[in-house]
Amino acid sequence: MAKYVDGYVIPIKKTNLKAYKKLATLGRKIWMEHGALDYYECVGDALDAKWGMPFKKLCKLKAEETVVFAFVIFKSKADRNRINAKVYADPRMQPKPGTKFAMPFDMKRFSMGGFKALVST
Numbered sequence: 001m002a003k004y005v006d007g008y009v010i011p012i013k014k015t016n017l018k019a020y021k022k023l024a025t026l027g028r029k030i031w032m033e034h035g036a037l038d039y040y041e042c043v044g045d046a047l048d049a050k051w052g053m054p055f056k057k058l059c060k061l062k063a064e065e066t067v068v069f070a071f072v073i074f075k076s077k078a079d080r081n082r083i084n085a086k087v088y089a090d091p092r093m094q095p096k097p098g099t100k101f102a103m104p105f106d107m108k109r110f111s112m113g114g115f116k117a118l119v120s121t
Contacts, residue, residue, distance in 0.1 A: 003037070003117040004077045006084075008070040008110070011059040016104035017043060020068065023104065026092060031072050034086040038073040059109070068105075080114065 074080035
């Protein structure tokens with residue numbers, strides 16, 4: 001079966017990981033409820049690759065930062081579009097009225113894209 005993946009690369013201050021995990025946990029719940037096949041949020045651990053472009057260099061990480069590599073798996077691109085529309089409209093994804101909400105990372109350095117599965121299990 002063909003699959004479609006949304007992938008994210010997010011430079012983040014290590015001190016913001018606790019706040020990010022809270023958002024990611026809610027995100028997983030919402031995406032899965034609306035039909036995603038799987039959902040991962042992974043934090044950098046071994047970022048000094050000996051070949052290729054290390055994530056530290058690619059993301060221009062500062063000493064106090066790490067990177068989150070996240071991805072959501074869908075049945076198809078059409079399914080992804082349908083599910084994401086539901087997720088983005090979900091009231092739990094909206095800031096609570098009267099509160100100031102700030103992402104625990106710099107949105108200017110956030111990167112994402114949609115990917116067709118080339119090889120999968």
